[in-house]
Amino acid sequence: MTVKQAIGKLHLWLGLSSGLVVFIVSLTGAIFTFQDEIRDVTEPWRTVEAQASMPMLLPSRLQTAALAKHPGVAKASTWVTYFGPERSATVFFTSPAGTPTQVYLNPYTGRVLHELDLSRHFFTIVQEIHMTLLLPEAVAKWVVGGSVVIFLVLLGTGLALWWPKRKQERKQRLTIKWGSRWRRLNYDLHNVLGFYIASLAGVLALTGLFMLFPVLLDATMLVANGGRTYPQEKVVAKVDTLQAVTAAALPLPDLIYRTVRRRSPQAEMVLLGPTGTGKDPAYCWAYQRALHYYHRDEYAFHPVSGQVLQARFHAGKSNGMKLGDMNYDLHTGQILGLGGKIVAFLVSLLAASLPVTGTLLWWGRRNKKPKARAHVPAAASPRAPAASVRAGVR
Incomplete structure (x- = not known):
């Protein structure tokens, strides 16, 4: 072979x-x-419809509107996403029955547009x-x-x-x-x-x-x-639970949203993760283009005070x-x-x-049919003497 x-x-x-x-x-x-x-x-x-003269509502307002029909869901467990000036915002959560649910809202008015299973x-x-x-x-x-x-x-x-x-x-x-x-x-x-x-x-x-x-x-x-390795890119934000901190004056999602909008003003899409139980950081990602996940800034916040624990900007990444x-x-x-x-x-x-x-x-x-072999007279066989072939032709 x-x-x-x-x-x-x-x-x-x-x-x-x-x-x-x-x-x-x-x-x-x-x-x-x-x-x-x-x-x-x-x-x-x-x-x-984009509203240039009207600011988008803060996350806590969107959470309240989205969860009005779901009182068993905690705000701290939801994901809130702003997709841009001409797109609805969404609040994602898992219902007590285990159903992954996404609620679409007008980010300027807070009106619920649709709820999707x-x-x-x-x-x-x-x-x-x-x-x-x-x-x-x-x-x-x-x-x-x-x-x-x-x-x-x-x-x-x-x-x-x-x-x-x-x-x-x-x-x-x-x-x-x-x-x-x-x-x-x-x-x-x-x-x-x-x-x-x-x-x-x-x-x-x-x-x-x-x-x-x-x-x-x-x-x-x-x-x-x-x-080349970049150790700073492997560092994971941690919460010091032994340190005494002052609770944020604003609802934590609102504080995070305002901070990210201020520090990443070019971002079209902002995704806020769950604010957690107070032991893990709260995360937020700011994307330069809506529905594109490449160019992004990443933030980690203290789940109680809202202090920025880590900020990693796209321009500074390896x-x-x-x-x-x-x-x-x-x-x-x-x-x-x-x-x-x-x-x-x-x-x-x-x-x-x-x-x-x-x-x-x-x-x-595998299933190719063999070609039918043509019948060759014995007289025309390559092994037959030449004289016999000539006699057969005559």
Whole structure:
């Protein structure tokens, strides 16, 4: 068995073993890519009319309005997000019954626009399938992660099998013969499209793995930093519970919101985490662009006094940490705006097609009908004497 034959066997069996998972993960990824654009069209409560002369309400006001029908939910357990001047604000919480709920409010008036049960939302289900296949998280991490690793190996072995030996074969390997028979067309769709999307599909696969296995992202960040470490970026804010502090004069979410707005005035989107029980810091993130998660400032506050315990600004982050912050936007393609999302959608869709065309390719070869052999008269046999052949012709 030659090296190329061995690579072919490896490619075949790895593809058959992981094909179904790769198909599902890639297809759901393609569907999820335009979830913001689709929801903006189908869910009118996501947008509001901007009010330049009217300030947005403080978080405590939004929490009160959102929880009016949910008296069993504590304000300190909610997540409050301001998405920008032309978008509604949201308050997220888990109800006493365990239902993940998101309430959309007009940030200028506090009017409740819509209440959404996220457990039944289409894109929530799609995202859950994409990330876990609806399996328990501990199992899904290895099933999905293992299949994505195999997919990366398949991209490498596929390129090795595709690579032409002679220059004159390159044009043939780069074009699809649309008018050919279905087996040939399927062969071209698998090999040619696989070659074209290999590099971008690899980026999507790697960024997905970084979410499943943060240790891989840490290693990549170290490489991006040229092997240099930044200890200050590893420091985690802590609350000194033995220190006597004075409670904040304002409700804690309001104090945090005002501080972040003052220190990160350019931020369009502000996300306030739960204010906790008094033992853990309260966190807040300020994003430069709404619905984009790359360029962000990060804050940690004392859960009683509201004092800033830690502030990490985007401009002061290392290249590695910036790359880590960029990971989600790279995975979804939105790092490059609408054009990037279109590319991510097409690459995900074509990646979903590879297990299908690969399986058809294997099935076609496995069930290929042998060609009927033409009957050759004995007189015409290559072993017959020449004189006998000539006699037969006469």
